[in-house]
Amino acid sequence: MAKMDDSDLLKHLQANEEDSAEYIDLIGATRLKAMREYYREPYPGDEELDGWSTIVTSEVSDAVEAMLPGLVDTFTSSDEAVVFEPTKPEDVEGAAQATDACNYVFYKQNNGFLVLYTAIKDALIAQNCAVEWRLVSETVRDVQEVQGAPLEALAMLESQGFEIEAATPVQQPPMADAMGMPIEAPPLFNARVSKKVEKKRIRIEAFPPEQLHIKRGWTTPLLDECPYVARAMEVTLSDLRQMGFKNVTAEDLRASDDPSPVGSDEDYRRSRAGESTRAEDDTVDIEDESLATGWLRIEYVLVDYDGDGIAERRLIHRLESKILSNEETDHVQIATASPIINPHRWDGMSVAEIASDGQLLKTDLTRGMVNASNLAVNPRKTVLTDAQGAPYANIDDLMDFRIGGLVRQSRPDSIGMEPTPFNAANTLPVLGYVDSMLEKRIGYSSNQAGMDGDSLKPGRTATEVSIQSNASQQRVKLIARIFAEVLVTPIFRGILKLLTSGEMEPLAFRLRGKFVQYDPNEWRDGYDMTINVGLGTGDKAQQISFFNGLLERQMGLAQSPFGSLMITPDNIYNTLAKLVELGGQKNVGDFIGDPQGKSLPPPGPNPQLQIEQMKLQASQAGEQAKMQVQAQTKQMEMQYQMQADEMQRQLQAQLEMIRQQAQQQTDANRQGMEAQMHSMKLEQEAQLAALKEQYAERERERQMGFQRWKAELDASVRIETANISSKNKLSNPATMAATAEIGREVQP
Numbered sequence: 001m002a003k004m005d006d007s008d009l010l011k012h013l014q015a016n017e018e019d020s021a022e023y024i025d026l027i028g029a030t031r032l033k034a035m036r037e038y039y040r041e042p043y044p045g046d047e048e049l050d051g052w053s054t055i056v057t058s059e060v061s062d063a064v065e066a067m068l069p070g071l072v073d074t075f076t077s078s079d080e081a082v083v084f085e086p087t088k089p090e091d092v093e094g095a096a097q098a099t100d101a102c103n104y105v106f107y108k109q110n111n112g113f114l115v116l117y118t119a120i121k122d123a124l125i126a127q128n129c130a131v132e133w134r135l136v137s138e139t140v141r142d143v144q145e146v147q148g149a150p151l152e153a154l155a156m157l158e159s160q161g162f163e164i165e166a167a168t169p170v171q172q173p174p175m176a177d178a179m180g181m182p183i184e185a186p187p188l189f190n191a192r193v194s195k196k197v198e199k200k201r202i203r204i205e206a207f208p209p210e211q212l213h214i215k216r217g218w219t220t221p222l223l224d225e226c227p228y229v230a231r232a233m234e235v236t237l238s239d240l241r242q243m244g245f246k247n248v249t250a251e252d253l254r255a256s257d258d259p260s261p262v263g264s265d266e267d268y269r270r271s272r273a274g275e276s277t278r279a280e281d282d283t284v285d286i287e288d289e290s291l292a293t294g295w296l297r298i299e300y301v302l303v304d305y306d307g308d309g310i311a312e313r314r315l316i317h318r319l320e321s322k323i324l325s326n327e328e329t330d331h332v333q334i335a336t337a338s339p340i341i342n343p344h345r346w347d348g349m350s351v352a353e354i355a356s357d358g359q360l361l362k363t364d365l366t367r368g369m370v371n372a373s374n375l376a377v378n379p380r381k382t383v384l385t386d387a388q389g390a391p392y393a394n395i396d397d398l399m400d401f402r403i404g405g406l407v408r409q410s411r412p413d414s415i416g417m418e419p420t421p422f423n424a425a426n427t428l429p430v431l432g433y434v435d436s437m438l439e440k441r442i443g444y445s446s447n448q449a450g451m452d453g454d455s456l457k458p459g460r461t462a463t464e465v466s467i468q469s470n471a472s473q474q475r476v477k478l479i480a481r482i483f484a485e486v487l488v489t490p491i492f493r494g495i496l497k498l499l500t501s502g503e504m505e506p507l508a509f510r511l512r513g514k515f516v517q518y519d520p521n522e523w524r525d526g527y528d529m530t531i532n533v534g535l536g537t538g539d540k541a542q543q544i545s546f547f548n549g550l551l552e553r554q555m556g557l558a559q560s561p562f563g564s565l566m567i568t569p570d571n572i573y574n575t576l577a578k579l580v581e582l583g584g585q586k587n588v589g590d591f592i593g594d595p596q597g598k599s600l601p602p603p604g605p606n607p608q609l610q611i612e613q614m615k616l617q618a619s620q621a622g623e624q625a626k627m628q629v630q631a632q633t634k635q636m637e638m639q640y641q642m643q644a645d646e647m648q649r650q651l652q653a654q655l656e657m658i659r660q661q662a663q664q665q666t667d668a669n670r671q672g673m674e675a676q677m678h679s680m681k682l683e684q685e686a687q688l689a690a691l692k693e694q695y696a697e698r699e700r701e702r703q704m705g706f707q708r709w710k711a712e713l714d715a716s717v718r719i720e721t722a723n724i725s726s727k728n729k730l731s732n733p734a735t736m737a738a739t740a741e742i743g744r745e746v747q748p
Helices: 006-038 059-076 089-109 112-126 151-159 237-242 250-254 265-272 351-377 395-399 424-442 462-499 540-558 569-582 607-664 667-727 733-745
Strands: 082-085 129-150 163-169 188-206 212-214 228-236 293-303 312-318 323-328 334-337 381-383 415-417 507-511 514-518 528-531
Touching: 006 059, 006 112, 006 212, 006 228, 006 265, 006 293, 006 312, 006 323, 006 351, 059 112, 059 351, 059 424, 059 462, 082 089, 082 462, 089 112, 089 188, 089 462, 089 507, 089 514, 112 129, 112 188, 112 351, 112 462, 129 151, 129 237, 129 462, 151 163, 151 188, 188 462, 212 334, 228 237, 237 250, 250 293, 334 462, 351 424, 381 395, 540 569, 607 667
Parallel strands: none
Antiparallel strands: 082 528, 129 188, 129 334, 163 188, 212 228, 228 293, 293 312, 312 323, 381 415, 507 514
């Protein structure tokens, strides 16, 4: 087969575009109706209800806004919406780096929250959303300040592509040579230089779904194998030139119209934004051709362009009748999703669609209630007329509703009131029925925002209330899973493919409190992917309770004989990290450190062995103390006995001397001598008693010192035992018993 020329390729592309545009026109009416109902626009024919209520209820917007927070939080409550898993042992480090880099590109380089918020809201209202990711080149001016640079340095900067924007001479102090003669110093300058640097980055954008064109009859929201996928986007000539298309003129761009039909939801979005629609004459003369606008088609088409008989995927940038680029690619850089998937169709159903008739019905009932209330407050009046039909009251006065106004009448009974029964209360049960119908359809109850009133009634168990709450959230959880598989997964696979395309420079960014640098060229694009999808915020308390219980079991197993077989530090870290994320904190590293790559400290000594050693040491110290006390007591007793014997000998000697002196005295002095002897004996006995009391006091002090020393020894043993138990987490009855036994053994 011959190679396809550009004219045949252009016809092929235009035919696919026309076919998809016709289908976009069909679903555009449904999208337009949904958006009008979301914004509570008047229904067709409301302009004829002059004087009657034209209120529009808000069931569609209520349903959308009720689902939106939980769905967005599902993907944005963590900094890692997606985790890449290695397929080979050598891919472990690369998969971890790819996970960090892809999440950084999505959430930091691009506003990932806003992308998901816009896409999910589009899908909830307009049947489906559209997200595109592409590699863009941006020209950034790198400005640097140079201080005290000579002319040679400035010339070198100019040779490196820098432009000198400003330069100011620096005043220098006078210089002299060795002889003291003044010399002229080389000039120095303070300068500001700049250089245009071209940087490539990945841009992720949620664009209006009416700009998405998909081949009619495609049967799945996954677009990897779709024969024709395109985005029609409005661009300026400046945008095209920044994208690298230099051979485009303003006339070429202005001639490229929007392929979407006039009067579609695209025009309604424009009118909501205050812009002119395409049907209006909004031509403005602009001298700056770089601001000329037109529509660029970014098309992913399966076509046998090279003539080998096999259709390959081509990425084509095209104006309406001019192909700007044509290159082969390996994936479609667009994803779409719907909250409700229709089997065998790429377009699904929106929440706005299933709530539409409920809003219409409640609007009609509410208008009836308002009209009935108005008639009850302001009933119709009757006016008496004569035979010719002339009223007996002034009609203009009756139509004037000023407070305290006058009504002219020629007869007192000329004005009457037509009774209007108030039957609006009969519509309240019907309104309740409509609410219950919408709850069954959407899976959302107005009570989910707070507490169900019936949950406080007697007889309602916690299990019953929990079952009802979980059942009402099943629809929201299913929608979250659909977005995860159909929208988020293709986006992150596409980010990884662009990072590993060989055109990206190394990425440097701050991660978990430290700066890292990754080279995407070292990764593969074939990692498995796991999506971290929480199931909404409604069951977050249950998840926290679950992970708290899991953490307790992990800690218990870690101390069991099976701990080394079943529990690792990574297991405990993952549980704690999940608890931090469920607590609403994204940066886990601020609270706990990742044990990856870290080794445990060497194990300490066996605590039981330490207790036994302390027990032995305490026992030996107690025995030694007892022996010292006994030796000291024995020594003190011997000293006391020796002193007592000496005093007794001295007393006997003195008595003997007194007796001898008494024998020598005369009988006349016998009586006086005996009294003196008795007095000396009493004095000696008193001295002996005082000596005994002194030694007894010393004995008491010694006993008190021994008891104090024993108490301090006992306290130190208990403190050391408690420290060992704290360090090794051994607070059990065996340790306490060992400590008590040590205390008993050191007692004298």
